[in-house]
Amino acid sequence: METAKPRVAIQGIRASFHEEAAFKYFGSDIQTIECNSFKQTFEALKNKQADYVVMAIENNIAGSILPNYSLLMSYNFPIVGEVYLPIQLHFLTLPGVKFEDIKFVISHPIALRQCVDFIDEYPQLKVVESNDTAACAKRVHDEQLTDTAAIANALAAKLYNLEVKERRIESNKKNFTRFLVLTSHENARQVKANKASLCFQVSNEVGSLAQVLNILAEQEINMSKIQSMPVLGRRNEYNFYVDVEWQQPQQYDRAIRQILKYTQNFNILGEYERYVEEIVNP
Template identity: 80%
Template sequence: MTHKTPRVAIQGIRASFHEEAAFKFFGEDIQTIECNSFKQTFEALKNGEADYVVMAIENSIAGSLLPNYSLLLNYNFPVVGEVYLPIQLHLMALPGVAFEDIKVAMSHPIAIRQCVDFLDEYPQIKVIESNDTAACAKRIREEQLTDTVAIANTLAAKLYGLEILERRIESNKKNFTRFLILTTHDNAGKVEANKASLCFQVSNEVGSLAKVLNILAEEGVNMSKIQSMPVLGKRNEYNFYVDVEWTEQKQYDASLRQILKYTHNFNILGEYKRYEENL
């Protein structure tokens, strides 16, 4: 049963990018379920402690989050949506702290990597890695750290009462993370889909993957992403994760019917509406 206010499991804490993505998809009237790991978010969904999971799957700079593909397959919860979030990173400190006072900067390793050009200009600032951008902001507030800054989003600055000293310190201003929205089969409902996430294996013969890709092309179905992952314990066997998009349902239906002949362990991970925004 779905609660009036959706309970959304995220990896990390409130005001993290995962919560920002959840707000973007559901609006701000949600109950955020904070989890320490991506696996824990799926467990929360499985145990009825959450109605949805919001999970990062790829970043335009750091690439795919490979372990999360395995979670998709292992738990087999349907993907019901996606959201793209621009990753904007700011330097924040307790109110009244001057830039000259800063000795330490804390953030998630990926966020730190995305701000390396800025940080290189200030070698006197020691950089410390943490498991969550928002948690760094929270810690500065709780421990009243007057010589420390966090690298996080505006949501974190607002929630934990920090002042932004420098805005947009990320090196690449066109940095997006794609998040998937998952739920239980009971909760999924029918949507007018124009995008799907598929997973399958093909036989280890010359051209077997090419056959599948040709079918998509012939039916006018656009493949927007392909990712391969070795099948655990099987030599030369791979799971292919493929995202496809279409304008007419019949194109998709026709391609699926044919693809089934050339694949095995075929899974539809989800059919949903493509995320549209002027990125």
């Protein structure tokens, strides 16, 4: 039974980008369930300790998070929504700390890579990798580290009472991560969908994938993503993960009926409303 305040499982701790994405999708009136791994978020949903999972699936710079596609198949929870979050990174310290006193900068390895141009300007800074951007901000606060800066988001600065020494230090200002929203089958509601995530296999013959793509084109279905992953233990066999968007539901229904003839192990991972990003000035 879904509680009045949605319980949302995230990978990481409060003020992480996953929590920021959850706030963007649900609003701030949620109960965040902190998990150490993506698998743990699915276990929380499975064991009814959470009503939803918010999970990163791809970044427009770093690419797809491939292990998470395997989790989609393993647990088979329906995708009920998506949200795109701009990844904005800030240089955070304890209040009043002088820049020249900072010796260490800590963050997640990907966040550090995304801020390499800024970090390179200050060769005196020793870079220390850690497992989570928000956890780094929390550590600076909890341990009162006067010689250490964390790279994290504005949510972490606010929650852990840190000063934003330098704002928007990411090298690429158009850095977005796409997150999927999943729930249990009994909690999934019918929505006016215009996007779906599909998974299927095709025979290892010339033109077998092209047949599927041609059907989508004939029905004027836009394929916004395609991702292939090897089927474990099967040589030359692949799962294709495809995101499709449509204007008319009849076109989608016709396309699915026709695609079924040319695919094996066909799965609809979720039908949901496509996320429309509001215009944000960088």
